[in-house]
Amino acid sequence: MPSWSLTAARNLFGESPLGVAPQFRWADFTLPSTLQLTPLLEILLEPVDCQDTCHRLQLGLQEALVNAVQHGNAGDPCKSLRVRRIFTPNWMIWQIQDEGIGVPNKARVGCLPAHLEANSGRGLFLIHQCFDDVRWSRRGNRLQLACRRSKAINAVDSKSS
Numbered sequence: 001m002p003s004w005s006l007t008a009a010r011n012l013f014g015e016s017p018l019g020v021a022p023q024f025r026w027a028d029f030t031l032p033s034t035l036q037l038t039p040l041l042e043i044l045l046e047p048v049d050c051q052d053t054c055h056r057l058q059l060g061l062q063e064a065l066v067n068a069v070q071h072g073n074a075g076d077p078c079k080s081l082r083v084r085r086i087f088t089p090n091w092m093i094w095q096i097q098d099e100g101i102g103v104p105n106k107a108r109v110g111c112l113p114a115h116l117e118a119n120s121g122r123g124l125f126l127i128h129q130c131f132d133d134v135r136w137s138r139r140g141n142r143l144q145l146a147c148r149r150s151k152a153i154n155a156v157d158s159k160s161s
Helices: 006-013 038-045 051-072 123-130 151-160
Strands: 027-032 080-087 091-097 133-136 142-148
Touching (some): 027 038, 038 051, 038 080, 051 091, 051 123
Antiparallel strands (some): 080 091, 133 142
16 A cells, blocks of 8 residues: 655645635545545645644544445445535535445434444444534435534634735
């Protein structure tokens, strides 16, 4: 397995350095369906200032990406993921889309499994705990995750502008 640097990952995923793209524009990342997600997670979370928030969001994004690779794309490396990111003054939003058939409506709940020792079922619970808003596309193969930006983060951003 290759070892990727943040710069190499940025080049691979087609993202330009921060500050180049206009504000409030979606940043798109398309990548092969593999579990080598660390470089992508670093890029997706680069603009998040607060360390506590960053750790929480990293956990939620990791769960969502792993689910998309393992369940959505069934681990098929020929399939790809599309990840989008946009930060507005009030929200940090990510969309993760796989090439799978989608998650059925009844399976989209963020509850712990009835049997806590079960091998699966905790990922969606963690995702719902990590984000303020979780939405699915009608088909169920695109997940939108949003986190409110705190007033403290907004105040820092407005001072640096």
